[in-house]
Amino acid sequence: MRLYIAGGCSEHGRNSFLLTGEKVRILVDAGRMKEKPDEPFPLLDEETIAGIDYLFLTHSHTDHTGAISFLAERGFHGRIVASRATLEHIGPLPVASYALEDIGEVMKELHPDPRFSVLYGRAGHCIGSVWYEFRLDGRAVLFTGDYEEQSLAYRCDAIRERAADVAVIDCAYGTEREDAAEHFEALRKLLDSLVEKGAPMLFPVPSHGRGFDLVRLLAERGVTVVLAASLVEEFRNSLDRAFWLREEFQDAVMNLKNRDIGHFEEAYRAALALGLSFPDEYRHDAILVRDSQLVKNENRQIALGVASVGGCTILTGKQDPASYARALLNCGDAVFCRISVHQNIKEMLRLKERNHFRITVPYHCRELLAFDEPDIRVLAPGDALHF
Ligand SMILES: [Zn+2]
Ligand SMILES: [Zn+2]
CATH class of the missing domain: 3.60.15.10 (Ribonuclease Z/Hydroxyacylglutathione hydrolase-like)
Known part of the structure; x- marks a missing residue:
């Protein structure tokens, strides 16, 4: 052989x-x-x-x-x-x-x-x-x-x-050095401190992967989540959901407070038009976009808006060297906390x-x-x- x-x-x-x-x-x-x-x-x-x-x-x-x-x-x-x-x-x-x-x-x-x-x-x-x-x-x-x-x-x-x-x-x-359990421990602490602070969070995530782990952690903390439509679709349309997804995850999703991303984008544009940098009614929310390297201009804008009101962009995976996500990390407007x-x-x-x-x-x-x-x-x- x-x-x-x-x-x-x-x-x-x-x-x-x-x-x-x-x-x-x-x-x-x-x-x-x-x-x-x-x-x-x-x-x-x-x-x-x-x-x-x-x-x-x-x-x-x-x-x-x-x-x-x-x-x-x-x-x-x-x-x-x-x-x-x-x-x-x-x-x-x-x-x-x-x-x-x-x-x-x-x-x-x-x-x-x-x-x-x-x-x-x-x-x-x-x-x-x-x-x-x-x-x-x-x-x-x-x-x-x-x-x-x-x-x-x-x-x-x-x-x-x-x-x-x-x-x-x-x-x-x-x-x-850190293994999966240690990474989750660090992420839990970070989320707890951000929730306590009451500032908005932006999570750029890839297709099919880490977004679901985040959804569970946010749902368990009672954070309202603005979810990219494609992530909602991914969950709803997943084949054999119960076979692939943990029961605790499914329970958490049942209790998830979820706001429509279309409404968020409208509110964001309206806020900009008024000379504000971020819509007030979303200041305590977590926004998940399916754009892990922040390639899209609209998501870059959201990252800047989040930072301008004391919030944070949280990167949970590898950044490409030339990406906007990496640039944001280098200038201190994003933090990195891995989800294994x-x-x-x-x-x-x-x-x-x-x-x-x-x-x-x-x-x-x-x-x-x-x-x-x-x-x-x-x-x-x-x-x-x-x-
Ligand atoms: Zn691989
Ligand atoms: Zn893979």
Whole structure:
């Protein structure tokens, strides 16, 4: 058996791992890397691509799915397998696709093909995100995908007591010191102090991810939330909501005090026309916009307005170096308080201890990692592991 790293180890993006057994070839994820525009796609040649039988997707984010057309244009004609929600988020596909839920239940060994079995669990990273354990040719290989056990919104089937010859584990946060629980602790304190102060808050969030964790924290504090229409839609239209979202999150959303973003924008324009910098009636609210880097001019204006009345923009994820979000942080008009959607080294090692992995391969981290443990293998794109 061979595991080939087509991308995603010792780099951030184009996650793609090829498992070659005696009779079947399975690719896990096919991502596109934003950071390297000259080489954004997985390292796979046409002959290899044409021989792939299955592409299993862990979730819909483009660093895991952005190379599907690249594969199709180079002769990929295998089958795509992913959760129903992931397939729905990606949209139309160039080849036949199958929903995991139609193959079988979560956390059960499934046999979609006589050549291998697969087990999937929810990964706690976003709606539709899963981890996989494959068994073929007498070997077991586990892929965590993007993995977060502590999410306040998404359900996770924690990986425990699994035995695998190789485990490819999320380690995106690398040497960052704080783990998910510590980040949430810091965020809770920050929110409590802002709520006490009674100043407006702006949260720029991405699609499908951290926004839901925030909604729960704000709802639990009784804060009125002005929610981007697309986030409301995302919640209302989420496929199999109860399956992907934690019960505590659903309860919190039931009690959420929510104001229409259209009305807020009108009030904001009216305030500006009167020479004010922010509408008075929204001074105690939290505004969530789906624009994590603050690309849109109207959201930049809101950030300035929030700052002008003593409020704060709170960034909860990575900022692109040239983004407005980063500029705001640098000038002190925004604060950074992470919501974890990945693991750091500490969490990766904890996961390793709780399972029985013969070889552990960290992925999703652009740092050059080094470990004393001989069973942790730091690999790079183009490397292969025979086992
Ligand atoms: Zn992701
Ligand atoms: Zn990712």
